[in-house]
Amino acid sequence: MYLSSVKKQELFENHGRLKSKEDTGSPESQVALFTFRINHLTQHLKTNKKDHSSRTGLLKLVGKRRRLLDYLHKNDIERYRSIIKELNLRK
Numbered sequence: 001m002y003l004s005s006v007k008k009q010e011l012f013e014n015h016g017r018l019k020s021k022e023d024t025g026s027p028e029s030q031v032a033l034f035t036f037r038i039n040h041l042t043q044h045l046k047t048n049k050k051d052h053s054s055r056t057g058l059l060k061l062v063g064k065r066r067r068l069l070d071y072l073h074k075n076d077i078e079r080y081r082s083i084i085k086e087l088n089l090r091k
Contacts, residue, residue, distance in 0.1 A: 002040055003037070003040075008033065009021040011029065012033075015032035027072050028072075031083055031087065032086075034064060035087050041057065069084075
């Protein structure tokens with residue numbers, strides 16, 4: 001698989017709220033994981049243009065990330081701004 005458990009734990013440590021590898025449920029860590037997967041699928045689709053099932057999965061991931069970011073924006077604007085800045089999601 002493209003995402004090893006070590007890389008996943010590193011994502012959770014860097015972007016999680018508690019800065020530990022067990023922080024898998026916070027919105028920040030989930031957004032970081034979705035962003036990694038979205039970037040991977042985007043690169044895959046650049047070379048495999050006719051892979052429609054992966055395109056569908058990509059659109060679902062983008063929607064999930066969008067809903068998590070909306071939740072953060074609604075409940076804690078500072079956490080939202082920090083995760084946007086860390087992951088360079090907005091230009």
